[in-house]
Amino acid sequence: MKTQSPPVITATGRRIYGVHQRPVIRGKVFRRAAVTALAAALLAGTATPAVAAADSRAAVLKAAADSNAAVLKAADGQDRPELREAVQAFVDAGFAGVQVRVHDEQGEWVGSAGVRKLGQSVKPPTNGRFWAGSISKTFTATLVLQLVAEGKIGLDTPVAGYLPEFGLDRRITVRMLLQHTSGLFNYTGEYYDDGTVVPGIPAAGDEWLNNRFRSYQPEELIRLALSKSPRFEPGTDQNYSNTNYTLALLLIEKLTGRSYAEEMQRRILRPLGLNGTMPAGNRTQLPGPHAHGYYRYQDAAGQQKVVDISRQNVSLLAGAGDLISTTQDLHTFISALNGGKLLPAPLLAEMRKPYGKYNYGFGLYVQDLGPNCGTVYQHNGSPPHGYGALMYSSPDGRTTVTGSVTWVDEATRGPAAGFEKLLGRLVKEVFCDGQTAG
Template sequence: MRKSTRTLLAATLLLGAAAGPALTPAFAAPGPATAASQAPRTTSPDLSAVIAGLPRADATAALVRVGGTEGSWQGSSGVHDLETNAPADPAARFRAGSVTKVFTAATVLRLVTEGRIDLDRTARSYLPDLIPGRYATVTVRQLLNHTHGIPAADFEGESVEEWYANRFRVHTPEAMVRSATAKPREFRPGTRQHYLNIGYTVAGLIVERATGASYESQVERLVLRPLGLRDTYLPGTAAEMTGPYNHGYQTMRLDDGTTGLRDVSVWGTTDGWAAGDLVSTTADLERFTRELFAGRLVRGPLLEEMFTLPRVPDVKTGAPAAYSAGLSMKRLGGRAVWGKTGGRWGYNAAVASTRDGARTLVYSVNSTDAKGQDMNPTALGLMVAAYGLPD
């Protein structure tokens, strides 16, 4: 573990977060969603402590739901925006970032059930006009579990200020794939793992080619509509979220040359597309997580694809692979926790659960460092409070 991560964990403990097993009694009695600052009738002291005192330097708002057979808790803290300082809306929509990948993986696996996609078939066989010969052996399964060896696409800018200036630029998935596949492969497919967005960009295009319909319509048909996720959507080229949302802020250099917080709520997400453009709510993501883990969305052996880690090393660290099809796995508090985190400028989000659904966690944290090198302290505190310290 990096020293910086250890420091954040120590800070989390000072906030009152305890190891997972000690948290269980605090979850016993159910209660309605209530702002943490309003002393809810039913609460978890540890989770409340993590989100108390918002806004602060690292985050302006937080929305949290914990559920499962071990009990439930809901809380919110912070502000809707820094201009009015109105309380954060606990039902607000937010950008979920790479949590999108879980929805994409579930969509692909449901299309496998329909016989439209084959996990062992090559990406090039679906997209011969986009995937060149050097990537001829990459399979759909390898796209989903990040063992494909395709490098990242190139984007304009090298700093948050430059990216902000380009925030309305529209990126097409085809152009992103061409940018990535024009470069040499990072490794022979199936021999290493490198977590990147590009595999899911290719997977989204395969969904379109296999069905003759848009990626967005297939996610709607196969995931959103069956689960009744009415507040979840894929924004396409729209830069502003629809419906109520709490504003997101990012620390950056301002127009007067000083460093401060800029409202980054309105920002295009076409660079993420099938890998990272989802907008949702904590209620919808909690329902999605519960239904997915219970096997009511993806079933049987195909669901096991989401809980099977490839037996290859990480390309950077050499550690065992930590990503499956759509999910990742960490051992926290003595047990395996599966889920996915995501980040867009101004927003961090996560879904997580034990495999048996005993404890689920969903959060949205309006982080001021959402693309930082380390995990946001508030987000990290919530994960540790819900499950415990890394093993």
Template sequence: MNEAPNTITLRSRRVFRRVGGTAALAAALLAGAATAGAAAADSRPASAGQDRQELQQAIQVFVDSGLAAGMQIRVNDERGEWAGSAGVRKLGTSAKPPTNGRFRIGSTTKNFVATLVLQLVDAGKLKLDAPVAGYLPELGLDPEITVRMLLQHTSGLIDYTYDVDAEGKPVQGIPWQGKAWVAKRFHTYTDEELVRLALSKGPKFKPGKRWSYSNTNYVVAKLLIEKVTGSYEREMKRRILWPLKLTRTELPGAGTDIRGPYAHAYYRYENEPGQWKVIDVTRQNPTWISAAGDMISTTEDLQTFFSALNGGELVSAESLAEMRKPHLESGAIYGRYGLGTWVQNLSCGGTVYNHNGSNNGYAALMYSTPDGKKTLTASITSGDAEADVAEEFPKALDNLVKTAFCG
């Protein structure tokens, strides 16, 4: 998931919620979970005989600080491809996370959805600045909300997980964290149910007047895709997954399992006042986050996808330029938000595009240079350690990005 732009000032549950959406984490990088600590650096040989100790050390920081039980990473650059991992595949064991492991990518899903919507714009099936109500009259949306506003998070739609209303008062949606989420982690939600819940809370602001990360936007985008094509899943496969041969990427629907190999993910929550509990949440029903963050993939498939997108292979040059136009109010640790893409200026110079994500227990990183030739993709699985996520995560992430793109 992903969420409000200023997550680095929030408690750990909010920050991890956003690398799932945004740091958006707009949903939750590792939604609500403080993670695990432990395990020495991966000793397996670096890919293609490379010795990339600087990258190995950068991911080990996540483990040593308690931000992750396990982490896998893949970097493609002028030196070729390198894949490595750190930490453990499962708590209580010594095996490391598989570098070809599958994981829940959280709000990184939004970049896939935005790409698909823009492909439909390129094909003339949708208009970027057309009212969404014209395509989905049954929802009763504000007629001023456009397709662009959904992808950009400027629609004013309340986030159905958690948000604040126009007066700044908390608005409670579905259970997305803590004991309440644990109790309903196998519950199946419908997309219409999630959207109508958000609409029942009223608008957060007038369409187009502000920016606020909301998972509701991308659930509506899924319904929009279904309305004009007949099937969201079929179109995602036909237009993106199959052409790129992303055979290990899937839309799980209400399916709860991850088909291996994979690393286990854990969730730490307060079961009773003052009593903390850790459970394995590898299995969960992702309909609660739907197209805002439900996909499963691998670092290799994410690399293939994001390289192709930024290399101009998936959408027109005009649509790619639209994706990369950042909204000035959307500042966060991931940069500024365009259409399903974060635009981040590096301290060492240059720009990278990204869309990180999280789902309770899992987080994903996905970065690329503008030409798609240099990429970083990674998976983070949470564990049982209590960590100061608000303080440690931005530092560890900044160090990793700089190591990959500034070194």
């Protein structure tokens, strides 16, 4: 039976869409003209009124369309109109920019659409760096499972014995962290089915904007989470919580005696040659070429303002959403993972075993795309605002889709409300055309 897409979870833990509860984000989908309306005003500084002349908007649109026609082609020069149109659809729906990389039986296809920066006609770089958000969880889970493979810890071992300083419930195991079944409060806030909100660290909206350069320590995040009541008893339910993966980061450091960043470099990044990927730590600047994300808000005088938020500190998502990466690196990683190059077969099978209402394994969603499409393993991501990332793979790792989108965000997430439909079209163009075995 065909299943719906798993929820896209923002840094706050809110679901942009989902099978298991009604959407809590009701953002307006901005058309492409609405995005480019901000372009000219942004040239003067980081916060400017969201107003631009119609002639300027038209000029930006035309220049972007002309440049897109050249870049939306396969790496070997072959044009694939179905992919080109699926990518362009993001821009038509209001996203500022998008970059996508596809690997399948037809070869490699790389494309981008929209603009790298509002007010300019330059397209997004096809292998630029971006904030990868919760895709970080797949990397973190892989590190933990490598330690399990080495006998340093077991999946059903209580975590409290290794991190005694937090006084964790001794029923919480490594498996529960990786599957989101620990019940621990999500330190970026909890959103309940009845509409109740229990706030945590500011990770969305105007409050986040004013604190977007603040640095957090992982221990600080965990202690805030533990100061709140658990959502449920360990192992009795499933709830997506960043707290689980920040604890996994601390567990990695305790077991290895090295920092999370060092272990990531030693075990995954260096062996795979992922030179464009790194845990951000307290870094606030994306290195090298990159597309820009934005946030729109209303000031005290009632004026609409737009801020370039390509600079932000994602240490509030340590181990859970603090990765910087590229489409090439994400392809290499997810292909190697599903190709059996990073984990022994039994542990890879455990990682890819769907569990609970989210069909979540260990740092991976298991998604059935339906007849003639088969199963994909995936994780998407979004840091607090302005960026989204996607990573999909066939079971053998030979067919992948990786990408990043940018948009003019706001408290209601803006165009992100239409992300499900757009992403579904792109994914099905790759995995549902007889190219991938079920």
